[in-house]
Amino acid sequence: MAAASRTKRNAFYAQSGGVTAVINASACGVIETARANKDRIGKVYAGRNGIIGALTEDLIDTGKESAAAIALLRSTPSGAFGSCRYKLKSVEANRREYERLIAVFQAHNIGFFFYNGGGDSADTCYKVSQLSESMGDPIQAIHVPKTVDNDLPITDCCPGFGSVAKYVAVSALEASFDVRSMAKTSTKVFVLEVMGRHAGWIAAAGGLIEDEGIPVVVLFPEIPFDEKKFVARVDTLVKKHGYCTVIVSEGCHHPDGTFLAEQGTKDAFGHAQLGGAAPVVAGIVKRALGHKFHWAVADYLQRAARHIASKTDVEQAYKVGAAAVKLALQGHNAVMPTIERTSDTPYKYRIGMAPLASVANVEKFMPRNFITPDGFGITPACKRYLRPLIQGEDAPKFRNGMPVYATLKNVAVDKKLPAFELR
The missing domain is CATH 3.40.50.460 (Phosphofructokinase domain)
Incomplete structure (x- = not known):
């Protein structure tokens, strides 16, 4: 664990891959927790269209959004800042992109990197933390878990x-x-x-x-x-x-x-x-x-x-977002907050932590004992696992028969660097 810095630096948050009904709840957790620690964290920027926003220096100033707008993210589906399917190659194959990320972070005094996504995002987050340290300007990179596929390792389940x-x-x-x-x-x-x-x-x-x-x-x-x-x-x-x-x-x-x-x-x-x-x-x-x-x-x-999101899922999505910020403030780097189940009945869990070296590019499959011997159904053990995760309803507010969702202003931050071409 790196020593926590007392120098106030800005934070960068981005959404990656296929979005979910609750990824914005994680965004809400990150932003609200960062705002509650404004003595340690300066501005919170978001990447427009995920990591592409960082590469092209297309940053969003979330400080331009009201507290009410950010709170509404908790009940809004999809990616409020835009997501992307853009995988960074290895550092050896495309060092220019990683160096560009570090350059953008340095230009905007960004010391915290919160990347909300699945396995590929965990890999990117891990590589950024390693490269930034080797370049003499360590960035605390925390992966915020998200995937409907539920295939991230170590965590009991994945928000979404x-x-x-x-x-x-x-x-x-x-x-x-x-x-x-x-x-x-x-x-x-x-x-x-x-x-x-x-x-x-x-x-x-x-x-x-x-x-x-x-x-x-x-x-x-x-x-x-x-x-x-x-x-x-x-x-x-x-x-x-x-x-x-x-x-x-x-x-x-x-x-x-x-x-x-x-x-x-x-x-x-x-x-x-x-x-x-x-x-x-x-x-x-x-x-x-x-x-x-x-x-x-x-x-x-x-x-x-x-409209039919699991209340358990909404709560967990928010908590891992908030936990990511807390882990960063504690000095952790290259880690991911996890969900640790402690009981099936009644359902209980706690938020843990896993090193990204053990998460990146590792898929979690269905255990064979969760599938019936004939291969066409699920076992009682699988049902015990699934049931708590779909519990509870947390419907959004409705107006004129339609759900009330957030559409943010997404005000752009002034650019400081030359343009960068994606290849």
């Missing part, structure tokens, strides 16, 4: 996951009631595609509808897709109940590793672009069993649904 899990479970239940009512003469199979490239945490949440009396099949990225066994399972459920629901993760893949939904393109992080597993699975059911079906892709809806 509880809300998407609640949305998927509730939506799957409601759609299943629809299918059940029409099964006698119409639709017999409903397929819902959810996010999750390599880890099936979100798909697992859909499995909770089993406890509500719904026949359900879950397809995980962790279990290679076996078409023959899948068709047999759907056939059994439809014959017994008259219908069934299928929850398929976008990362569901064949035994050779090919994604059911692979489009042949890649995103900005170099990952295969996915989308379309639901119609593939529905088509298999139609060809093999002849059942009428409907399918849906939750897509952005699942991660933007602030």
